[in-house]
Amino acid sequence: MKNKDIILKVENISKQYRLGLVGTGTISHDLNRWWSKIRGKEDPYLRVGETNDRSSKGDSEYIWALKEINFEVQRGEVLGIIGKNGAGKSTLLKILSKVTGPTTGNIKTKGRIASLLEVGTGFHGEMTGRENIYLNGAILGMTKKEIAFKIDEIIEFSGCERYIDTPVKRYSSGMTVRLAFAVAAFLEPEILVIDEVLAVGDAEFQKKAIGKMQDISRGEGRTVLFVSHNMAAVKNLCTRAIVLEKGSSTFEGDVDACIEYYISNNTNKETNLSYLSYNEDKILQKIEINNKLIASGKDLKIRFQLNLKAINSTNIHLGVYNFNDEKILHLSSEYFNKGYISETSEILNCEIEKNPLTQGLYYVNVGVVSDKIEVERVKKCLVFEVLNSDFFNCGIILKPSTLKAKALAEYKWY
Numbered sequence: 001m002k003n004k005d006i007i008l009k010v011e012n013i014s015k016q017y018r019l020g021l022v023g024t025g026t027i028s029h030d031l032n033r034w035w036s037k038i039r040g041k042e043d044p045y046l047r048v049g050e051t052n053d054r055s056s057k058g059d060s061e062y063i064w065a066l067k068e069i070n071f072e073v074q075r076g077e078v079l080g081i082i083g084k085n086g087a088g089k090s091t092l093l094k095i096l097s098k099v100t101g102p103t104t105g106n107i108k109t110k111g112r113i114a115s116l117l118e119v120g121t122g123f124h125g126e127m128t129g130r131e132n133i134y135l136n137g138a139i140l141g142m143t144k145k146e147i148a149f150k151i152d153e154i155i156e157f158s159g160c161e162r163y164i165d166t167p168v169k170r171y172s173s174g175m176t177v178r179l180a181f182a183v184a185a186f187l188e189p190e191i192l193v194i195d196e197v198l199a200v201g202d203a204e205f206q207k208k209a210i211g212k213m214q215d216i217s218r219g220e221g222r223t224v225l226f227v228s229h230n231m232a233a234v235k236n237l238c239t240r241a242i243v244l245e246k247g248s249s250t251f252e253g254d255v256d257a258c259i260e261y262y263i264s265n266n267t268n269k270e271t272n273l274s275y276l277s278y279n280e281d282k283i284l285q286k287i288e289i290n291n292k293l294i295a296s297g298k299d300l301k302i303r304f305q306l307n308l309k310a311i312n313s314t315n316i317h318l319g320v321y322n323f324n325d326e327k328i329l330h331l332s333s334e335y336f337n338k339g340y341i342s343e344t345s346e347i348l349n350c351e352i353e354k355n356p357l358t359q360g361l362y363y364v365n366v367g368v369v370s371d372k373i374e375v376e377r378v379k380k381c382l383v384f385e386v387l388n389s390d391f392f393n394c395g396i397i398l399k400p401s402t403l404k405a406k407a408l409a410e411y412k413w414y
Contacts, residue, residue, distance in 0.1 A: 005074045005075050006072050006073070006074055006075075007073060007074065007075045007109065007110045007111065007190060007191060007223050008072065008073040008096070008107070008108070008109050008110075008191060008223065008225075009072050009073075009107070009108040009109075010069055010070060010071050010072070010096075010105070010107055011070060011105055011106055011107070011108070012068050012069070012070060012104060012105035012106075013066055013068070013069040013070075013092070013095060013102045013104070013105035013106075013107065014064060014066050014067050014068055014069070014102060014103050014104040014105055015064070015065045015066040015088075015091055015095060015100075015102055015103050015247075016062055016063070016064055016065070016103040017062070017063055017065055018061055018062055064247050065088050065091045065247050066088045066091055066092060066095070066102075066247045066248075067247045067248050068105075068248070069088075069092060069105070069244075069248075069249050070249070071242055071249065071252060073191075073223055073225070074223075075110075075190075075221060075222075075223055076217055076218070076221040076222065076223060077217070077223055077224075077239050077240060078213065078214075078217045078223075078224040078225075078226060078237055078238045078239050078240075079223075079224070079225050079226070079238060079239075079240055079241065079242065080226050080227075080228070080234040080237070080238035080240070080241035080242075080255060080258070081093070081225065081226070081227045081241070081242055081244065082227070082228070082229075082231070082234060082241055082242075082243055082244070082258065082259070082262050083243055083244035083245055083262070084245070086246075087244040087245055087246065087247070088244050088246075088247040088248075089195070089227045089244055090117065090195055090196075090227070091247075092244070093115065093117055093193050093195055093225065093227060094117060095107070096113065096115075096191075096193055096225065097113055097115035097117065097193050098113070099115070099117065109190075109191065110190065111189070111190025111191060112140050112141055112189040112190050112191070113189055113190070113191045113192075113193060114140055114183075114184040114187065114189035114191070114192050114193070115184070115192075115193040115194075115195075116177075116180055116181055116184050116192075116193070116194045116195065116198075117193070117195045118195065122135075122136055122139065122180070123135075123136075123168050123176065123179075123180065124168065125167065125168050125169035126167055126168075126169065127167065127168060128164065128165045128166060128167055128168065129155075129158075129160055129163060129164040129165070129166065129168055129171070129179050130151070130155075130164050130165055132168055132179070132183070133147065133151055133154055133155075133179075133183050134147055134151075136180075136183045136184075136187065137150075137183070137187050140187050140189060142187055142188075146187075147187065150186050150187060150188075153186055154179075154182045154183055154186045154187075155182075157182045157185075157186065157208070157212070158175075158178040158179045158181075158182035159178055159205070160175050160178055160179050163175065174202060174205070177198065177205075178205055181194075181198065181209055181212075185209075185212050185213070185216060188220075188222070189222070190222055190223065191222070191223045191224075191225065192213070192216065192222060192223070192224045192225070193224075193225045194213070194224065194225070194226050194227065195227045196227055196228055196229060198228070206233075210233060210236065210237055213226070213237055214237060217239075224237075226238060230325050231259050231262075231263070231323060231324040231325050232324045232325045232326050234255065234259065235255055235256070235259060235324055238255050239255065240252075240253065240254065240255060241253070241254075241255045241258035241259070242258065243258050243261055243262050245265075250265075259323075259324065263323040263361060274286065274287065274288040274289070274382070275287040275288075275378060275381035275382065280307070281307075282307065282376065283306055283307055283308065283314070283368045283375070283376050284304065284306065284366060284368060284376060284378055284381075285305045285306060285307050286304070286305035287302065287303070287304055287305075287364075287366060287378070287381050287382060288302070288303045288382075289301070289302050289303075289364075289382045289384055290302075290303075291384070292383075292384050292385065293384070293385050293387065294355065294384060294385070294386055294387070295386070295387050295388070295389035296355060296356065296357055296358060296359070296386055296387070296388055296389050297354050297355065297356075297389050298354070298355060298389070299351055299352065299353055299354065299355070300351070300352040300355040300357075300384075301349060301350070301351045301352075302318065302349070302350045302351075302364070302382070303347070303348075303349050304316060304347070304348040304349070304350070304366075305346065305347060306346055306347070306348060307346075308346070313370055313371050314368060314369070314370050315332060315333050315334040315368075315369045315370075316332070316333045316348065316350075316366065316367075316368060316369075316413075317330070317331070317332045317333075317334075317366070317367040317368075317369055318330070318331045318332070318350060318364060318365075318366050318367075319331075319364065319365045319366075319367075320357070320362055320363075320364055321362065321363050321364075321365065322360055322361070322362055323360070323361050323362075323363070328357065328362070329352070329357075331350055331352070331411050333348065333350070333413045334369075336412060336413040336414075348413060348414075349413065349414050350411060350412075350413050351411060351412055351413075351414075352410070352411045353410040353411065353412070354410065355386070357386045358386065358388065359386055359387055359388040360385070360386060361383065361384075361385050361386075362383070362384055362385070362386060363380045363382065363383045363384075364380070364381055364382040364383075364384075365377070365378070365379050365380065365381070366378045366381055
């Protein structure tokens with residue numbers, strides 16, 4: 001690597017799998033590969049295979065989980081890797097962590113890589129939390145003295161002090177992730193690789209983990225590769241991102257630009273205009289929005305069809321989120337129906353007057369609360385788009401940053 005600031009370089013990385021079988025499949029295939037190799041020929045099975053599209057049935061028994069991935073990461077950079085399920089994100093991280101090898105291509109790194117790929121990766125269930133800290137540190141190439149110097153910080157950060165001398169097999173998934181992240185972060189690898197596993201932790205730990213990743217990248221100059229479906233976390237943490245689609249890198253650059261590209265290419269604007277339950281026992285039977293495309297400043301109306309015969313003291317809570325997974329508005333029927341909805345209210349409307357939302361795509365989560373306990377929840381039941389407009393009737397179309405979307409909205413239930 002010519003540039004001394006480049007700590008990780010990925011060159012033409014591809015990974016091929018044979019569906020339905022372990023290994024290469026048959027002795028004949030292995031012999032063909034061996035015969036090609038000793039003659040100095042290319043692996044004959046590299047010429048076959050289809051792109052990795054999990055939603056469609058293909059004709060080939062070979063698929064490319066990754067295909068010719070190239071990128072560089074500088075020291076101290078936080079690289080976000082985003083994409084749909086099955087895009088190849090976890091496969092890429094496993095190759096970078098040397099859990100599996102690439103079919104073609106090579107990787108050049110400087111320094112140790114610590115990875116957090118799945119709950120309990122690298123932990124021995126029969127060993128205690130304390131013993132696993134020493135085990136993982138040894139795997140990273142640290143001496144016992146170095147690990148002992150850090151162990152108190154690791155235990156304190158993990159929040160598992162009471163259970164640290166208990167076998168890990170008795171930990172919950174959240175506790176295991178807490179300890180695994182603390183080990184990976186505090187044992188000072190030059191490159192920290194983290195998959196979606198942090199989503200298992202609670203909100204408090206996720207906040208601590210993101211704060212720690214910011215500290216080790218900005219303050220300590222170490223490198224982080226971060227995979228997440230939470231666009232808000234990617235935006236807050238990462239300095240650059242790449243988008244994977246069907247095993248290929250389709251976009252690379254600024255985080256905001258990558259998120260916008262990912263959302264615009266993976267959101268079907270023609271769907272989710274209504275929600276229909278096929279279970280007659282559910283409270284939320286049907287939810288509809290008045291328009292899939294609405295201008296800022298225009299009234300936005302959401303209509304609910306409810307089944308309230310089996311429950312009392314019910315309230316509907318509605319959250320409007322942008323596609324960075326940030327809550328923009330929270331609306332509740334609690335303040336408009338004397339604390340609860342009548343059992344006879346089969347139809348309920350929520351109308352946001354002069355909606356203050358800025359241009360972009362939004363989705364709606366709905367929860368049903370009874371006696372202060374959430375009894376039912378529907379996520380992303382509606383998707384709609386807002387366009388900027390002449391909000392103040394002054395003849396000027398506002399820019400996206402002009403309106404304050406988090407301002408209180410005027411709304412009513414009836």
